[in-house]
Amino acid sequence: MKKKIKKSVARRFKVTKTGKVLFGHQYGSHKKLNKRKSRIRRQKEPGVLKGTFAKKIKKMLGEA
Numbered sequence: 001m002k003k004k005i006k007k008s009v010a011r012r013f014k015v016t017k018t019g020k021v022l023f024g025h026q027y028g029s030h031k032k033l034n035k036r037k038s039r040i041r042r043q044k045e046p047g048v049l050k051g052t053f054a055k056k057i058k059k060m061l062g063e064a
Contacts, residue, residue, distance in 0.1 A: 006060040013049070013057050021049040021057050 014022045025043040032040060049057060 003062050005062045009057060009060045013061065014046075015058060015061060015063050019058075019063075021054040022046040023049060 012023060016022060023046060025047055027035075028040075028043045
């Protein structure tokens with residue numbers, strides 16, 4: 001049978017051509033006045049997953 005991907009994982013993560021797993025940071029759009037500007041800037045750029053958790057995400061997306 002054709003393997004189905006996890007839709008919830010597909011919305012939250014993206015796999016690049018080189019195989020890195022990217023994700024968007026949480027708490028980005030809520031109560032911005034109370035957060036430092038440096039924190040808001042850091043949260044705008046995507047984070048990179050490493051290790052076994054990245055492997056699990058790739059498996060759920062049907063990459064590996």
